Amino acid sequence: MSLSTEAVGRTFPAVSYQVGREKIREYANAVGETNPIHHDVEAARAAGYPDLVAPPMFAVVYAAPSVAQALMHPDVGLDFSMMVHGSQEFRWGPVVIAGEEISTTTTVKEIAERGGMGFYVFESVSENERAEVVCTAIWTNIVRGTS
């Protein structure tokens, strides 16, 4: 099987995500974050934030709808049954606060075959309503057995 590289360079339309307090709490509980600024509004305010603060890795949650759009596009042609997550990078700007709306665009950076494996690299850029970049992420997925 040879890979189609037709989608490389394509940027998909922005997807927006409304950050909710309860979603921050649910995420914080799922990953074991105990810092009260992720759970308790009064604690967050006492620490100088207007509302609950999303943990840095909450970027997974607000970027996912945009990244999924690229990952699942037929022109990208990713075989999920053989996919493993190879590597991941996040770079963060200002913290994300409950109530904010985060807009994410995802670009297909690379589709390549090396050593019988397919490498699919995506870049997502997430901005808050003040057009500040809150997170840039590089998602590298590897598909086994492409040749």
Next chain:
Amino acid sequence: MNKGDKIELKVTPDPYVTVRYAGASGDFNPIHFDDDFAKAVGLPGRILHGLWTMAQVARAHTDAAGGPEALKRLSVQFRGMGLIGEEITVSGTVLETDGEVALVRSQVAQAGRRIIRNAEAELEIA
């Protein structure tokens, strides 16, 4: 935080952590919560989400630095499968610092295997 300082976090993923993480993150790949499905695709059983494990790496850094705002960058390589019920250990070392930003190298080990390696983070320490 000075060159050579260590950070460490230990956590044992309980049987339902992947169920809670699937709901919280929206990653519903059944290899993380359905043993039969996982075995059918050649895995020993259901496995941890890599991004849950990466969140433990992030937490080790933000706990050490005093809050989420300190973490400016984190990159990891996933290697091997994270298993349920076995303690994982995040361990890192400050490689260098200029007094404002510390560069930290870390890994995640489980039962003697490294499941994340070459993790690299930048922490604001000013």
